[in-house]
Amino acid sequence: MADRHQTVTIEKQWLQRVAVVVPLLSAFLYLSFIMLFGPCTMSLPGFKVTGDLDFRFTTYGGEPLLSGHFDFGHPRPDSMDFGKTMIDRMDYCPSEKEYNTGCIEEEHNQRIRVTYETTTLAECYHIVREGLRCPSQEVKDCFDMSGAHWYGGYESFSQPWPLEKAQLATSVYMSADVGIHGHSVGGVLERLFFSSKGVGIFVSQDSPLYVSLNPLGDHRLCLSAKYDDGRYRSVAGAPPTLNYTICHATNARTIFEYMSERFIPRPQEIPDTKLFTHPKWSTWAMFNKDITQQKVLDFAANITKFKLPAAQLEIDDMWSAKYGDLDFDLEKFPDPTGMVKQLNKMGFRVTLWTHPFMSLDSKAFLEAAENHYAVGTRGSQNPALVRWWNGKMAALLDVTNPAAVLWYLERLEALKNKYNISSFKFDAGEAMFVPETPETYSFMQNPGVYSKGWAELAHQSDPNRRRQEVRVAWNTQSLPIFTRVFDRWTAWESEEGGLQTVIPITLTLGLLGYPFVLPDMIGGNAYGDASFSQGAFPDKELFVRWLQACALLPALQFSVSPWIYDNEVIAITQKYVKLHESYAPTIINLAREAITTGRPIIRPLWWIDPQDEVALTISSQFLLGDDVMVAPVMVKGARRRDVYVTLGKWKDLLRDQVITGPTWLREYEVHLDELPVFERIV
The missing domain is CATH 2.60.40.1760 (glycosyl hydrolase (family 31))
Known part of the structure; x- marks a missing residue:
């Protein structure tokens, strides 16, 4: 193997000298030379550059790693003459003398600095x-x-x-x-x-x-x-x-x-362990905006009637009269104090939906405008008006303003104290809702600053019990709160944002440093008809397969209710809620492990054998930690599926047999009430 700290000198009549360190670093510097001086070809150990600015990284053994093209802001040179005209505008950063660093510059265009470390x-x-x-x-x-x-x-x-x-x-x-x-x-x-x-x-x-x-x-x-x-x-x-x-x-x-x-920062703690153990119930997909005090109480009564866990009940959109005014609509909720007290007595904690928008006819808008608590537009003293999914124009909370954040948190705290609200679902927060030319209290170098500020505000609203959720994340891995998967559509196919996206999204969030993933509602959001009279809710099969796919993910969330189907669906729901509860100690241990290791709770199949070409592409199976493998059915009408068993010895819990991987189980039979689960034999 070549000495990684060998110095290579590239000699041309117009090139005096450039210090470079290892073959790959030499390649970067010579690439810069190519971009400045025009076409030629050169091969170096571990790298090849051609005159059209294409490049290839390889291992020392010659295996390709990464290739591509570096754009230097000029047309590709058609002749050496074009390259030579660039020579007169170029110099080699004479002040750069750091060890393992090379620098090259074209005057008035670009400077490239490359530093090697191992x-x-x-x-x-x-x-x-x-x-x-x-x-x-x-x-x-x-x-x-x-x-x-x-x-x-x-x-x-x-x-x-x-x-x-x-x-x-x-x-x-x-x-x-x-x-x-x-x-x-x-x-x-x-x-x-x-x-x-x-x-x-x-x-x-x-x-x-x-x-x-x-x-x-x-x-x-x-x-x-x-x-x-x-x-x-x-x-x-x-x-x-x-x-x-x-x-x-x-x-x-x-x-x-x-x-x-x-x-990637590590989580500082984990969310409330009850969220890993028992399902969350939301009013959203079941009732959409047509929500009232009586419907909430009836919803809760049915949960307990069908012997499902009374855990956390979330009242979603339209519990308030005006968006931004953080108090109950007394026409729809005539006795919110009594309602929450009754829900608490049934065993439910109550959470409320909230967001950073303020309708123009709300009291919150007037107060925010007066105190500059809303995002503005550059050159104006007035709040910027933004459009969101509820249609009307609204103001947007300025999360870069400490006074605005405190104002918002104090209003949430007053709501909690007045009605014994446990926590909140923090919706929205995406950077796209910020105006293109915003005026904020603190300069936002990056659009992600808004999402980060909203997630941090969410954490501050319940820092000790940690029962809240957010749907945005950017550089907020340290926050010990659940990150919710964005709304899923009631469909099977991934192209329609349906069931087949749930595992890939959960895997992706985990690999980005967000292990506490809250899958969206089982069965999807049932968009299309709030009354369900036209069948917007998922059919029986989709509901059951969605439930099974989520059963061993970090948390369960229901809205569409199993009792709208039949007794079989109710029994299957009870079965998989209990299965989730039985694995909750494992999930919680993996959550605690994430604090020190940064490893996801839900892992891709390649985690155990990253050289396995088949495992690298599997999108419909996952690992819970290293020792549990799950292969739900994700295709409409299927009663069989191919299951890939990765490296190791695994016990098939459905068939009570031992499988040695890597191998395929072709046409593996899976009845509607079944979920293939395999536990590794150590």
């Missing part, structure tokens, strides 16, 4: 590409995702797994409501991507990041940085910087654990 687990290159022209300048690097499987990134509507199956047009890398913008990034995202070949990419939070992913079916992941004077504003007119780190380790699990340790 540890026992990985070797990394930290790349800083600085624009030198103007704020609107774009600096862009693209990577070919071919030849590997990719993970991480973001939540999405259809959540393809692995990530290379996804498509994302070039856009600001920020969270959005995928119910409104179906093909955008969802409410949970991080600037972390990694591959089955052990390559990890992490982009610094201070880069004004745009991302595209396979937009034309070209298998390219492109990262670019630019200021647009809207979502990203330059400070003092500075040009953009694309600041990222590429690391390489042995496989997907090794690079995940390395990148997680280095770039």
